Amino acid sequence: xxxxxxxxxxxxxxxxxxxxxxxxxxxxxxxxxxxxxxxxxxxxxxxxxxxxxxxxxxxxxx
Numbered sequence: 200x201x202x203x204x205x206x207x208x209x210x211x212x213x214x215x216x217x218x219x220x221x222x223x224x225x226x227x228x229x230x231x232x233x234x235x236x237x238x239x240x241x242x243x244x245x246x247x248x249x250x251x252x253x254x255x256x257x258x259x260x261x
Contacts, residue, residue: 224250 219225228243228250243252 219245222250228252 225245228241230237230241231239243250244255245251246255
């Protein structure tokens with residue numbers, strides 16, 4: 200039987216993958232749900248400068 204050979208470089212990173220790193224701060228404010236039922240609601244969000252506790256500011260439309 201022949202052995203399977205990996206063809207991709209293990210050091211290769213997808214340049215289109217621009218997702219933020221999941222940090223402990225982000226996990227502390229994230230919503231936790233199991234099967235669609237919310238176990239713990241979110242207490243913050245990921246803003247442009249990192250994790251922000253509380254609700255996002257309301258935008259007004261002129």
